[in-house]
Amino acid sequence: MALHQQYALVRGKTGFNLDLQSKELRALRPHEIRMKVKAASLNYRDLLTFDDPDGNKDGLVPLSDAAGEIVEIGSGVRNWKIGDRVSPGFFPAWTDGAFSQSHLSNALGGGQTDGVLSEYAIADEAALVAIPDYLGFHEAAALPCAGVTAWHALFERGKIQPEHTVLVQGTGGVALLGLQMASAIGARVIVTSSSDEKLARARALGAWQTINYKSQPDWDQIAVELTDGRGVDHILELGGPSSYDRSIAAIAPGGQIAQIGVLSGFGARPDMTPLQFKNAAVNGICVGSVAHYANLNRFLQKHGIHPVIDAEFAFDDAGAAYELLRSASHFGKITISGM
Missing domain, CATH: 3.40.50.720 (NAD(P)-binding Rossmann-like Domain)
Incomplete structure (x- = not known):
């Protein structure tokens, strides 16, 4: 299998360190897609995760929010195609309807569930929303949580x-x-x-x-x-x-x-x-469902709203993005480019 680059939270002597790693790309299951991550964004939750090595797995891929382009689809995928611009929901299994406590343990980028600070990300087809045509990838990456x-x-x-x-x-x-x-x-x-x-x-x-x-x-x-x-x-x-x-x-x-x-x-x-x-x-209020995300995008497109991006960092400079978030000096969102 081919290799790709991803960040992981690796335990050190005093807590987590942000470590850039090379990992093998795993094969897709029938209803999964592989997305080339074009941009990811940080939330305050990501600081809480970084500072909690006891509550999150060693080697966790951080961040819940990303936008990108589909580069591969599983054999059972029918509603998406290669080249589609998409973004996964914060709670991949909360597609619609009432919230379940079970969704908490599956939120991207926390606990035992890997996130999206990676060259490629895998998502179930039901967890995706289409990115509005007028939004860039960094703007779309600002939306899944905030x-x-x-x-x-x-x-x-x-x-x-x-x-x-x-x-x-x-x-x-x-x-x-x-x-x-x-x-x-x-x-x-x-x-x-x-x-x-x-x-x-x-x-x-x-x-x-x-x-x-x-x-x-x-x-x-x-x-x-x-x-x-x-x-x-x-x-x-x-x-x-x-x-x-x-x-x-x-x-x-x-x-x-x-x-x-x-x-x-x-x-x-x-x-x-x-x-x-x-x-x-x-x-x-704990984020929302994939259906909420789709409703949000329709509203944003109707009103032509652009999320405010304070700073965009290169993939290799992800640590500096965390530092800016920790400083609380930002206005709006902080994003990280894909590789």
């Missing part, structure tokens, strides 16, 4: 409407794609960040209002004031324990908090009582 998460939170579960207000925390991939999609239907979006420069860029993307939570730590009360005392209809809760109580204070009656992020750690224990008296809700 884009689907924002779509699931706001549109599939949140049922966002044009008259709604949305608050997104930070300027990472989920936040900015949420901003772009909500703005596209006419919803008003408030963005919080500790950087005035990033907030200016968010306004250029369509943010209705921005709040610097470093200089204005009572951002929840400011959000209430901006909405004439009502509060916001949707919050993409990306901060975790440090922001949760303020999110509850900022949510409007009947509003929905999408529980997504853990930037300040795990184990948020907010006072949930105010939600009861606001008839508000918390929706747990």
Whole structure:
């Protein structure tokens, strides 16, 4: 069999190291395709995986998000052909319908399931979506986790409407794609960040209002004031324990908090009582299905939305991409080119 290049998380004396390896290409099963990876992107989850050698296998191929071109198909594949531009879903087995706990162990690039930071990747035909023609590979690679998460939170579960207000925390991939999609239907979006420069860029993307939570730590009360005392209809809760109580204070009656992020750690224990008296809700959002991904792509194509790419790294420079992600200085997504 031919060899190809892939990265692996290999245990060292103090944890994982990112190691470039040569591996044999295995034969395809009947309903699998082989994709030449043209671009991959990083998510905060990839830092958590890198920093958890006890919870992830030695030799794990990291990253869940990629886009590429089919170069080989299994004998039973009927819906795809060589040359198709495709991207695999974050949960390959969650194609549609209700979520199952069993999908958690099969998420790409974590636990025992290899990901896509590789010259070639194999995927089941049912786990793929077609890349919209107007998007480049780096833009498409920005979507499987961050884009689907924002779509699931706001549109599939949140049922966002044009008259709604949305608050997104930070300027990472989920936040900015949420901003772009909500703005596209006419919803008003408030963005919080500790950087005035990033907030200016968010306004250029369509943010209705921005709040610097470093200089204005009572951002929840400011959000209430901006909405004439009502509060916001949707919050993409990306901060975790440090922001949760303020999110509850900022949510409007009947509003929905999408529980997504853990930037300040795990184990948020907010006072949930105010939600009861606001008839508000918390929706747990863990990415989404392949069907959600297809719905997202149709929406993006309809509105001509381009994901924001902060930086593109060469395949041989993947370690620097991790370093930029860890610095938290990026605006939007960080991508890595294929070989």
